[in-house]
Amino acid sequence: SDSPVNVTVTGAAGQIGYALLFRIASGQLLGANTPVKLRLLEIPQAVRAAEGTALELEDGAFPLLAGVDVFDDPKAAFSGTNVALLVGARPRTKGMERGDLLEANGGIFKPQGEAINAGAADDIKVLVVGNPANTNALIAQRHAPDVPADRFTAMTRLDHNRALSQLSRKLSVPVSQIRKLTIWGNHSATQYPDLFHAEVGGRNAAEAVNDEQWLAEEFIPRVAKRGAEIIEVRGASSAASAASAAIDHVYDWVNGTAEGDWTSAAIVSDGSYGVPAGLISSFPVTSSGGSWQIVQGLDINEFSRARIDASVAELEEERQAVERLGLI
Numbered sequence: 537s538d539s540p541v542n543v544t545v546t547g548a549a550g551q552i553g554y555a556l557l558f559r560i561a562s563g564q565l566l567g568a569n570t571p572v573k574l575r576l577l578e579i580p581q582a583v584r585a586a587e588g589t590a591l592e593l594e595d596g597a598f599p600l601l602a603g604v605d606v607f608d609d610p611k612a613a614f615s616g617t618n619v620a621l622l623v624g625a626r627p628r629t630k631g632m633e634r635g636d637l638l639e640a641n642g643g644i645f646k647p648q649g650e651a652i653n654a655g656a657a658d659d660i661k662v663l664v665v666g667n668p669a670n671t672n673a674l675i676a677q678r679h680a681p682d683v684p685a686d687r688f689t690a691m692t693r694l695d696h697n698r699a700l701s702q703l704s705r706k707l708s709v710p711v712s713q714i715r716k717l718t719i720w721g722n723h724s725a726t727q728y729p730d731l732f733h734a735e736v737g738g739r740n741a742a743e744a745v746n747d748e749q750w751l752a753e754e755f756i757p758r759v760a761k762r763g764a765e766i767i768e769v770r771g772a773s774s775a776a777s778a779a780s781a782a783i784d785h786v787y788d789w790v791n792g793t794a795e796g797d798w799t800s801a802a803i804v805s806d807g808s809y810g811v812p813a814g815l816i817s818s819f820p821v822t823s824s825g826g827s828w829q830i831v832q833g834l835d836i837n838e839f840s841r842a843r844i845d846a847s848v849a850e851l852e853e854e855r856q857a858v859e860r861l862g863l864i
């Protein structure tokens with residue numbers, strides 16, 4: 537087996553962190569032959585809790601876990617790191633304006649981008665989970681000018697997985713038979729889960745569903761608002777499913793996507809599909825050789841075009857808002 541890969545997790549003492557760290561330690565992030573060294577970043581008041589999680593990780597006696605270190609300083613936490621999972625973010629609290637939210641997150645993702653720029657390994661890969669994930673990723677990316685922009689990504693894999701499961705239920709087919717589903721745009725209520733290119737057992741998914749009302753009034757809003765449904769039913773926000781999606785995203789980034797399929801990830805736009813260059817927006821993507829490629833040449837129908845445009849417009853507004861705040 538190889539030398540350990542350094543993996544930094546921010547917000548390590550939080551709910552998602554708690555579900556994520558044990559799966560990383562067990563080898564599910566990078567594969568069963570890759571030892572990992574965990575670097576946990578927390579804010580000072582949560583460092584003690586992160587140290588408690590580190591003790592539990594030790595108690596897992598994971599054969600692939602080469603060590604765990606806890607930090608409250610981003611420069612130290614990202615030093616030499618190969619994979620960074622940016623989970624910790626400032627959640628929106630009651631009465632908070634969007635500008636306040638973006639400003640608070642600028643205070644987190646700007647120094648983290650700078651620290652990644654200063655000290656991460658040359659092959660650094662960054663996944664932002666903490667919300668507003670796309671724009672937090674944009675802030676970090678803009679403060680890491682020496683790192684190729686395509687190393688900064690944001691998570692829409694949970695939305696993708698939610699859409700797979702909803703479609704699987706609707707058609708009574710296992711998720712393993714569904715291919716080429718896409719989440720477009722922002723990881724927010726405006727996201728667009730697209731079935732028009734998806735295939736179910738070799739058949740077009742939209743044709744197999746053949747129910748535009750279900751698509752527009754049930755499927756799309758159910759996927760987009762699933763987070764609220766989880767809070768309502770579970771009494772707490774989704775955590776293990778978010779962690780699971782983060783594992784899927786990085787695993788595919790490192791190990792590649794399957795031939796004849798694709799997945800969804802928010803990556804820096806090159807202008808494809810009319811998404812302004814530089815925005816971090818979700819696309820249909822394949823992965824090979826450790827990098828993402830946007831699937832090209834898909835026909836976008838009117839139904840899809842309007843929804844993609846609406847979500848991308850929201851991303852553009854967020855970008856303008858962080859520009860006005862001087863965060864990028």
Ligand code: NDP
Pocket residue numbers: 546547548549550551552553577578579582623624625626627628644665666667669694763773774775778
């Ligand atoms: P969680 O671990 O539940 O969530 C962390 C982040 O993930 C939130 O921004 C949350 O956004 C986001 N998220 C993205 N997708 C999902 C999803 N599908 N379901 C739920 N959350 C999602 O939050 P906790 O409050 O338990 O933990 C956060 C930790 O981060 C705390 O320990 C805090 O101390 C730490 N933190 C660390 C920082 C650092 O390392 N510098 C900076 C800021 C915080 P949303 O709120 O919109 O649900």
